Amino acid sequence: MAEAGAHLTSTAANEQPSIFEVLAQESLMEAVRPALRHAIKVLAESNPSRFGFLWRSFDELYLLLDLLLQNHFLFHCSASFSENFYGLKRVPGGLRLPVSLGLRRTSRWRSLVLLCLVPYLRAKLEATLARQRDEEDFSIKLAQTRSQRLYRATVAAYPYVSSAWQAWIFCQQLLFVFGVTRTHSPLLWLANVRLARLNAQDIRDMERKSSINNNPADGSPLQRAWSLMSQAARGVAVSLSTSLSLGVFFLQFLEWWYSSDNQSTVKTLTSLPAPPPPLHLQQDHGTDARPGADSRSCPLCRRLRTNATVLSTSGFVFCYRCIFTYVKANRCCPVIGYPSELQHLVKIYEPDS
Structure with missing residues (x-):
């Protein structure tokens, strides 16, 4: 036993x-x-x-x-x-x-x-x-x-x-x-x-x-x-x-x-200063006479931006009401289609606002 x-x-x-x-x-x-x-x-x-x-x-x-x-x-x-x-x-x-x-x-x-x-x-x-x-x-x-x-x-x-x-x-x-x-x-x-x-x-x-x-x-x-x-x-x-x-x-x-811990280390090791915008884009923008081509216009409503908000995944600036409604419904950037969420919206304060 x-x-x-x-x-x-x-x-x-x-x-x-x-x-x-x-x-x-x-x-x-x-x-x-x-x-x-x-x-x-x-x-x-x-x-x-x-x-x-x-x-x-x-x-x-x-x-x-x-x-x-x-x-x-x-x-x-x-x-x-x-x-x-x-x-x-x-x-x-x-x-x-x-x-x-x-x-x-x-x-x-x-x-x-x-x-x-x-x-x-x-x-x-x-x-x-x-x-x-x-x-x-x-x-x-x-x-x-x-x-x-x-x-x-x-x-x-x-x-x-x-x-x-x-x-x-x-x-x-x-x-x-x-x-x-x-x-x-x-x-x-x-x-x-x-x-x-x-x-x-x-x-x-x-x-x-x-x-x-x-x-x-x-x-x-x-x-x-x-x-x-x-x-x-x-x-x-x-x-x-x-x-x-x-x-x-x-x-x-x-x-x-x-x-998140590893990415903070990678960013400190590989961070470089942001390059200036291309000159040909500034020249094209200066000679563009199309309606709605103003840099202060919203890409969605084509009118002057109100309550300017930037979408951090793409860098484009929109009206807050336009981009909030679009991202909530489609969960992507309306310009380039990158996957985006509401937490990617960042309010910006322009000098003339």
Whole structure:
């Protein structure tokens, strides 16, 4: 009995991942999203007419990509992409030792929802609240309706809700370190699963399952077509996961390179004085006699600017009312099409204003 108990204890200790492993796999996906977002932004700025829709619909496209990727790994590896990358798997949250690879359908779908939809909804909520705060800063304060007061109460309460959620995560991780609980994240607790290390039997099971799925089953033409479609979908998912595995460290490097701390250092090392405007543009402007060619006219309304505001992403100056309405509706510069937000509007004070 003592030998059996020692064997179970050693097996549980070997299967239980450390806090460093679970935090590393979480930081992996947290670094992929902002790095991929910056790559899409650079692509959209290089050609707004062709790739601008990628930037405007980035959240939805990333959600679709995340759903396909996580569903593939949950079905074939019983783990998310980052968990499988670090040699982990998801097992039922009970106290029994995991004996085989695989999740029940309810646990798999619950894990998929919590892995993909919860971060998407949180990102959309934070973006909406940030945009509404910017609009309030730039708008005139009027009498508030009941819905507006309810919204302001929601905005005021969100930081406390977010702080409570982060405190719950910290307490869960602290209990996981001391062995009080077997899950380090509230999302795993809600999905009723926990993390464990992959073993040799799990790897053999995954290889056998992959070999079985690669052989089309004999049957009706409809079954063969469905098998071929399934293999094509698996091939796309495998190629996508392989490319992400190879490029994940490059994406992490991008996320670090374009961080605020690193960018301040780069700007101090590479900052150069602004060159003067080209002379031929000044000459052309001096000989241009077209109506509306005055440098003080708004590019949108073609009239003399009122309450001049510059769009920092492009440098063009507009009327505040014109550019505020346009950027709020289209989220890009009306002249060159660069992706822009309301926080890029800067009020300027001209000598004659």
